Amino acid sequence: MTSHLDPRQTLRRQLRQTRRNLSAEEQLTAATQLVSCIKNCPDLPEIENAKRVALYLTNDGEISPHLLCDYYWQQGIQTYLPVVQGKQLTFAHYSPDTVWQENVFGIKEPVTTEYLSGDELDIVLLPLVGFDTKGGRLGMGGGFYDRTFADKKANEKPLLIGLAHNCQEVKSLPIEGWDVPLQAIITPSHIINV
Numbered sequence: 001m002t003s004h005l006d007p008r009q010t011l012r013r014q015l016r017q018t019r020r021n022l023s024a025e026e027q028l029t030a031a032t033q034l035v036s037c038i039k040n041c042p043d044l045p046e047i048e049n050a051k052r053v054a055l056y057l058t059n060d061g062e063i064s065p066h067l068l069c070d071y072y073w074q075q076g077i078q079t080y081l082p083v084v085q086g087k088q089l090t091f092a093h094y095s096p097d098t099v100w101q102e103n104v105f106g107i108k109e110p111v112t113t114e115y116l117s118g119d120e121l122d123i124v125l126l127p128l129v130g131f132d133t134k135g136g137r138l139g140m141g142g143g144f145y146d147r148t149f150a151d152k153k154a155n156e157k158p159l160l161i162g163l164a165h166n167c168q169e170v171k172s173l174p175i176e177g178w179d180v181p182l183q184a185i186i187t188p189s190h191i192i193n194v
Ligand SMILES: Nc1nc2c(c(=O)[nH]1)N(C=O)[C@@H](CNc1ccc(C(=O)N[C@@H](CCC(=O)O)C(=O)O)cc1)CN2
Pocket: 056, 057, 058, 059, 060, 062, 082, 083, 084, 089, 104, 105, 106, 107, 127, 128, 139, 140, 141, 142, 143, 144, 145
């Protein structure tokens, strides 16, 4: 029975199932193509100039930024991961030496005492459940990224870029007033510069 669910929840459930259905091979291909796509992105010079980038650890079929992370480490770019603090996110440095603990959702987070706020980052690569080409983002439903970047203006740091499988695109998302728009979406096959 799904009749009690609102349209966002119904869509969230369908899209989460779709991304979980991707095989390990499809996931690896997607992660590999994502790196090529980001390396070849003349429309977004911020990507080339970034010094501090937040990404995420893959969960629930999300496209994996782990190969992208390897590339950033080769380039000397500093990488960060989201840490759930109350209803918001802060960001913790992530390196091959990171020591881990699990958050309430079972996702690993770095053990640290030093956190950055969102505005100290150049780029945040956001996980998502669904996206549309206007920058609409449907997430896991916790409102964490929305709360964290609620006061950010479009011309301020960081640049918010969603990462997604192609199968997560929907024609038009039901957007709420609190949804913070993505400034770009990167999939294995293309970049949408909103
Ligand atoms: N990889 C990743 N990291 C992330 C997020 C994300 O969406 N993906 N978040 C984005 O905001 C934040 C955490 N928010 C999350 C919210 C719900 C679930 C989740 O899996 N919920 C389960 C129930 C888990 C439980 O309560 O034990 C579910 O809905 O099935 C995961 C992360 C920060 N880190």
